[in-house]
Amino acid sequence: MIKSLYVRVILVFIAAVFVSLLLTSLLVSRFYADKVQNVVLQNLIDGGKKIIQSYTASAAENRSTLMEGVTALPTYSILMFDQDGNLLHHVDPDEVSRLHIGSEVLQKVLNGGVYQHIGEHKHPLLAGLPFEVDGNRYALFIAPEIEDIPFASIIRTTLILVLLIGSLIILLAARYLVRPLQLLTKATRQMAKGIFDIQVRIKSKDEIGQLANSFNLMAHELGTLEANRKQFVSDVSHEIQSPLTSIKGFTQAIRYKKMDEATKLEMLAIIEEEADRLSRLSSNLLQLSSLEQEHLKLSITVFRLDHQLRQVIVASEPQWNAKNQEIEFDANEITIHADEDKLYQLWTNLLGNAIKFTPEGGLIRITADQSSMDVRVSITDSGSGISEEEMEHIFKPFYKIDKSRDRSEGGSGIGLSIVKRIVELHDGEIGVTSRNGQLKGTMITIIFPVL
Numbered sequence: 001m002i003k004s005l006y007v008r009v010i011l012v013f014i015a016a017v018f019v020s021l022l023l024t025s026l027l028v029s030r031f032y033a034d035k036v037q038n039v040v041l042q043n044l045i046d047g048g049k050k051i052i053q054s055y056t057a058s059a060a061e062n063r064s065t066l067m068e069g070v071t072a073l074p075t076y077s078i079l080m081f082d083q084d085g086n087l088l089h090h091v092d093p094d095e096v097s098r099l100h101i102g103s104e105v106l107q108k109v110l111n112g113g114v115y116q117h118i119g120e121h122k123h124p125l126l127a128g129l130p131f132e133v134d135g136n137r138y139a140l141f142i143a144p145e146i147e148d149i150p151f152a153s154i155i156r157t158t159l160i161l162v163l164l165i166g167s168l169i170i171l172l173a174a175r176y177l178v179r180p181l182q183l184l185t186k187a188t189r190q191m192a193k194g195i196f197d198i199q200v201r202i203k204s205k206d207e208i209g210q211l212a213n214s215f216n217l218m219a220h221e222l223g224t225l226e227a228n229r230k231q232f233v234s235d236v237s238h239e240i241q242s243p244l245t246s247i248k249g250f251t252q253a254i255r256y257k258k259m260d261e262a263t264k265l266e267m268l269a270i271i272e273e274e275a276d277r278l279s280r281l282s283s284n285l286l287q288l289s290s291l292e293q294e295h296l297k298l299s300i301t302v303f304r305l306d307h308q309l310r311q312v313i314v315a316s317e318p319q320w321n322a323k324n325q326e327i328e329f330d331a332n333e334i335t336i337h338a339d340e341d342k343l344y345q346l347w348t349n350l351l352g353n354a355i356k357f358t359p360e361g362g363l364i365r366i367t368a369d370q371s372s373m374d375v376r377v378s379i380t381d382s383g384s385g386i387s388e389e390e391m392e393h394i395f396k397p398f399y400k401i402d403k404s405r406d407r408s409e410g411g412s413g414i415g416l417s418i419v420k421r422i423v424e425l426h427d428g429e430i431g432v433t434s435r436n437g438q439l440k441g442t443m444i445t446i447i448f449p450v451l
Contacts, residue, residue, distance in 0.1 A: 013170045014163075021159040037118050037125060040144070044076075044127040045116070048142045051078065052131045055140075064089055075145050083110055083137040099126055099143050109139035180208045184215055196223030240281065243274035298339040298425055305334040305343075305375065309368060312347040316355065324361045331368035336375055336448065338426055346422045350379050350444055353416070357383035357442070374450055380443040386434040394432065423448075 051070055058066050067089040071078045077095055080088045085106055087096065105128065109115050115128030126143045180202045187200050196219050202212035250267040253259070259267075313327055320327055336343075354364045362382040369376055386394065394416055423430045426448055434442035 013174070014167055017163055017166055021163055024159060041116055041118060041125050041127060044125060044142050044144070045114070045129065047076070048127055048129045048140050051142070052129060052140055056131065056133050077143045077145055079141040081106055081110070081139045081141075085110075088138075099141060101126075101128075101141055106139060109141070110137050112137075115141075177208075180204070180212060184212060187215065187219070191219060191222070194226070196220075196226055240278065243277045246274045247271050298342065300337055301340050302335060302337055303340050305336045305338075305377070306331040306368060308340065308344060309347060309366060309377070312344065312351055313366070316348070316351050319352065319355045320358075320364065323355065323358070325355060325358055326361075326363050328363065328365040330366070332370070334368055334370045334375060336370075338448065339422075342422045342425070346419050346446070347377075347379075349416070349419050350446075354379050354381040354383075354442075357381055359383065370450070372450065375448045376445060378443055378445045380441055382441045385442050386432070 054070075055063055055066060067078075067080065071089065077099065079095055079099070079101065082088060085103070105115055109128040109130050112130045113128075114130070115126070117126040126141060129140045129142075131138050131140065180200075183200050183202065187198050190198050198219055199216050200212045202209050250271050254264055254267055309329065309331060313329060351364070351366075358364055358381040364382070365378075365380045367376075367378045367380075420430055423446060428446060428448040431445045431447075432442065433445075
């Protein structure tokens with residue numbers, strides 16, 4: 001089996017052209033060549049009639065001279081017979097056999113019939129015309145000097161030349177057509193080795209050019225995905241390594257150093273805190289992995305969203321009460337179709353972030369309203385806000401706005417990634433507005449379509 005596209009393109013082209021030329025040759029030979037021969041035969045008859053008119057209009061003593069001049073024409077053979085079948089005007093008798101003028105044909109013309117013959121193979125075109133002069137009957141035969149009109153041969157030769165020239169052109173054209181595919185194949189093999197920093201440079205705007213552009217876009221997206229994956233692994237390793245280092249250090253201190261009971265208990269409390277941190281990180285990673293599954297099915301139920309928001313506020317009371325923060329809640333009765341457990345996790349994460357970044361004695365405002373088109377929930381804190389540079393990254397896993405407070409607050413930077421994924425699973429939208437500096441605060445708005 002031929003595997004090369006280049007060779008297959010050439011062979012298919014040559015086969016298609018060859019079949020086309022063969023059919024064209026047969027059709028032209030059958031219809032066009034025959035039509036041309038009929039036209040030539042009609043011209044012979046018309047020319048013969050003019051010769052007869054000139055012959056009958058000439059005086060008897062001038063007819064022989066006339067016929068000598070006519071028969072001297074280099075492209076025609078002209079024969080004249082009297083009523084007794086005798087060849088007149090000293091014409092070569094061999095012409096009679098060459099033109100295949102038999103006695104039956106001669107007698108037919110002398111009796112007043114017009115004879116027409118289209119030559120085949122080596123038999124020439126031949127026209128026979130009867131006429132009378134002074135009561136005597138004569139027969140004039142006229143034929144072209146060439147034995148056959150080679151229209152079919154000329155056409156076949158022309159078509160063969162077309163085939164040869166076309167084949168040479170397709171050899172070059174196919175190489176031009178196949179080269180972009182060869183470049184794509186080479187680039188694909190590089191991508192299979194993990195090399196994503198590649199671009200296939202094809203300037204054409206056709207389907208192959210569009211394929212190359214799609215490939216370049218795919219390579220860029222895969223490169224970005226690979227970079228994110230490496231960064232994700234690095235972040236996970238760092239997040240895990242940090243508490244493990246703390247646990248190991250404090251464990252060795254307790255084991256090898258002499259210290260009082262209070263110091264030992266303080267270190268054990270830190271070890272417990274770091275273990276809880278690892279547990280939360282593991283739980284968040286499992287949850288994020290579960291949410292990223294392509295065929296994840298939501299457990300859709302109908303419930304009161306305003307009741308759920310109140311439950312989250314009450315459950316978070318120890319956190320916001322410890323910082324003397326005030327919670328304002330404004331919501332009418334709202335019924336929603338959604339996954340209740342996942343939305344509960346969503347509000348818990350958002351409220352936890354608001355509490356985390358709102359200073360002591362600050363205000364957190366939660367509003368919810370419903371229209372005929374959508375349901376909107378906004379959570380606004382009175383913290384220091386988020387800069388425009390950081391706004392683009394806050395939904396990335398392990399991204400932390402206030403890195404100086406990572407340990408004290410115990411966050412892993414996965415919460416907003418989980419929030420964004422839950423919103424996407426519900427075909428919703430999430431928006432962030434913030435003013436950085438001077439406690440302007442940040443407002444996160446969640447919009448769910450009404451089903």
